[in-house]
Amino acid sequence: MLKNIIGGIAIGIANVIPGVSGGTMMVILGIFNRMMDAISGVFKKENSHRKDDIIFILQVLVGAAIGIIGFAKILEVLFEYYPTQTIYWFIGLIAFSIPLFIKNEMKGERLAIIPFIAGLVIVFGLEYLNPGEGKTIVNPDFPALSSNLFIKMMVMGAISGATMIMPGVSGSMVLLILGEYYLFKSYLANVTSFRLDVIMPLGFMAIGIALGIVVSAKLCQYFTKTHKAGFLSLILGLVIASSLVLIPFDVSYDVGLVMTSLVAVLFGGAIVYGLSKLQ
Template identity: 70%
Template sequence: MIKNLIGGIAVGIANVIPGVSGGTMMVILGIFNRTMEAISGILKKENAHRKDDILFLFQVLLGAAIGLIGFAKILEFLFNHYPTQTMYWFIGLIALSIPLFLKGEMKGEKFKIIPLICGLAIIFALEFLNPGEGSVNVNPAFPTVDVMLCLTMIVVGMIGGATMLMPGVSGSMVLLIIGQYYLFKSYLANVTTFQLNVLIPLCFIGIGVLIGIALSAKVCDYFIKHYKAGFLSFILGLIIASSLVLIPFDATYDVFIIVTSLLAFVFGGVIVLGLGKLQ
């Protein structure tokens, strides 16, 4: 139980950092296959180990929730005081994860150029359709709770849940690009205030996470079995494009910002390469 809880905490922390893949963290910690088996087991009509599968997933998800909420506070501090440097830390995490992805997931697989281009195109299209979302808005006001917000939060949760299982893909990175990351992070950071305008959206995010996990398990299993090289090439395209669109071109640069941003970029790379050594 302790191992599963700690593994879930690590996955939760990974999912709140843009550029770090929760799925990759599962692979490194050795719980990826067990998680996929548990999800598949729960969805089966007949399963003699259903209780064990439910208990395992509960422990991992509880740990993930602890990691998400706890680390959101740290990120809020970083964005408030070092927004540009924090963005370059994320970029370092993403860019230097590419060699790790090539050595691990893509090992022995041939590149498929069309899926790679599709992955690139999706991220660039999201950035084009959301001009200005790359700017840092660290303290968004909580919107009024209505039907549209609840539906949006379900989609946000589905993205988080789906990408939680996909090695190489960061759900927070996708949320950052589509402009929902800072609101999502603020909800998590303020959950202990017990305000209804925070708790209600978080409940709908939770519903979305469960839906996303179930759908992602089915989709990943299908594409990995039938189109592994193409699927991984598509994911690689997402990662490459993400490291480019997050560059804060609108930031004000001076010598201090440039030097500290470079150090933050290198630090992000060191973390990813360290995970690669562990893997």
């Protein structure tokens, strides 16, 4: 139970950061296939493990909610004072998970070149379209409550939920490209105020997230069963490209920054290694 909640927290944190994928975090934690099976199992007519599947999903979702809400401000502090080292920490998490993914998920499967290249192109394309996050300003003046706002929040939630499952595709980056990321972060930053104009839109977004997760999980499980080598090769391309596009090339490096960034990468690798031992 505790391990699933902690894993959910890591997934939630990943989903807040543009460029970092919650699905990639599932791969790192070794629960990607378990989550796909659990979501699919809930809707099966005959499933003797339905209760266990529901409990597993709820534990991960509780952890994800804690990660998204509870760590949003901590991450803002890290990015304010240690932005480069924080990015390299996530690069370490992703990069060191790649050999584990190949060993555990792709064992016995040959690399399919075209899906692999497609995965690279998708992430590089999103990065090319990404306007850059810049400095996030939390705006307390939220849109007036309306049916159009609720529909928009459900669509945003569906996109976030679908990309939350897919490794290598960052839901926050997609929202950033669509111009809705700042509104999303503003709602999250003010959720503890329990204002109606914050809680209601987030409620509709939660509905969209649930729908997006279910649809995405169904698609992932279908392609895993029918086109396993191609689908896993696509995921591998997504994950590898995710570690590359995060590299901050626009930073002025000195000896101190290089050393601390290297430590951050190794720290990310140590976390992946420790988590792999827990599986």
